[in-house]
Amino acid sequence: MTEVKDHGRAGRDLKAAVASAVVLLGAAGxxxxxxxxxxxxLVVVVLVVAIWELRRGLLAKEIDLPEQPLMIGGAVMIVVAYFWGAPALVTAxxxxxxxxxxxxxHRGIDGYVRTATAAVFSLIYVPFLGSFVTLMLAEGGTWRETGIDDGVKGIITFVLVTVASDVGGYxxxxxxxxxxxAPVISPKKSWEGFAGSLLAGIAAGIALVVWLLDGDWWVGVALGVIGVCMAVLGDLVESVIKRDLGIKDMSQVIPGHGGIMDRLDSLLATIAPIWLLLHYTVFSA
Structure with missing residues (x-):
């Protein structure tokens, strides 16, 4: 019998989690x-793994997602968002x-509505929201291949605010x-943790917007509040999905974290409103 390790109140192996986070952030950087x-x-690769995980999880409810069109269409969405912007993303x-x-x-009538609904939900949840990452990256110009431009700074800001929220809450x-x-949905999530997330997120938001993006301090406050609230919402939604499916983690591809979707929950929820805020208050100002 495999021994189940107790990782304390945090509920995870902190050393493995930190090591995995360093590797992932290093690859992205x-x-x-x-x-x-x-x-x-890299975003496309992450998307493909995330869809594979979602299909694997939904099979517990006998819902078989159509992987091929989701993966191919999702990849197209991410690419067109980077090169041609939001209108192309909506069309794709x-x-x-x-x-x-x-x-x-071609699968027939039985279960069509249920599977189609789950597939369109997955399409919006992963590739559509994930495409806002490449929309953010395109703020620096889609053909500029190197350098710390506005797009790169936006990605750094988005990721670090979300990380600050996660660390502060932890x-x-x-x-x-x-x-x-939310004791029924996520027993380990507390109001004290939310307060810690809010403080850390606002502090990181102000610092990054003022010093990195050369924006106004109030934008940093708004960024921190929006980022933290959406990150918590994303985490709760992912917890609800996993509880409904009867699984603890979407997979075990990331040591200390579980699956790709277990790490993307907060990021997917925060990227769209953060892009919208920065696009109209910083990048277009």
Whole structure:
């Protein structure tokens, strides 16, 4: 029998989690600073793994996602968002949704609505939201391959605010967590942890917007509040999905973290509103 390790109130192997985070952030940073197109390719790879995980999880409810159109269409969405912007992303999303519904026709009538609904949900949840990462990257110019431009700075800001929220919530939750925020959905998440996330997120937002993006301090406050609230929402939504499917982690591809989707939950939820805020208050100002 395999021994189940107790990782304390945090619920995970901290050493493995930190090591994995360093490797992932290092890979993302290397592509961002040296070849932006490689970062787009990295986002596509992450998307493919995330869809594979979602299909694997939904099979627990006998829902078989159509992987091929989701992966191919999702990759197209990410690429067109980078090179041609938001209108192309909307068009590619609509076309992919239609292709998915047509693709499922060959499976017959039984379960069509359930599978098509799950597939379109997955399309919006992963590739559509994930495409806002490449929209952010394109703020620096889609053909500028190297250098710390606005797009790269935006990605750094988005990631670090989300990480600050996660770390602040983790530390405050472990040290002071007493009052559960959503005991049925996520028993380890506490209001004290949320307060820690909010403080860390706002501090990181102000610092990054003022010093890195040369923006106004109030934008940093708004960024921190939006980022933290959406990150918590994303985490709760992912917890609900996993509880409904009866699984603890989407997979075990990342030591100490579980699956790609277990790490993307907060990032997917925060990227769209953060891009919208920065696009109109900093990049277009």
């Amino acid at each position: 290397a592509t961002l600073f040296f070849w932006k197109t490689a970062f787009v390719a 999303t609509a076309v992919t949704a239609l292709v998915i519904m047509l693709w499922l026709l 530390v405050a939750g472990v040290l002071f967590g007493r009052h559960p925020m």
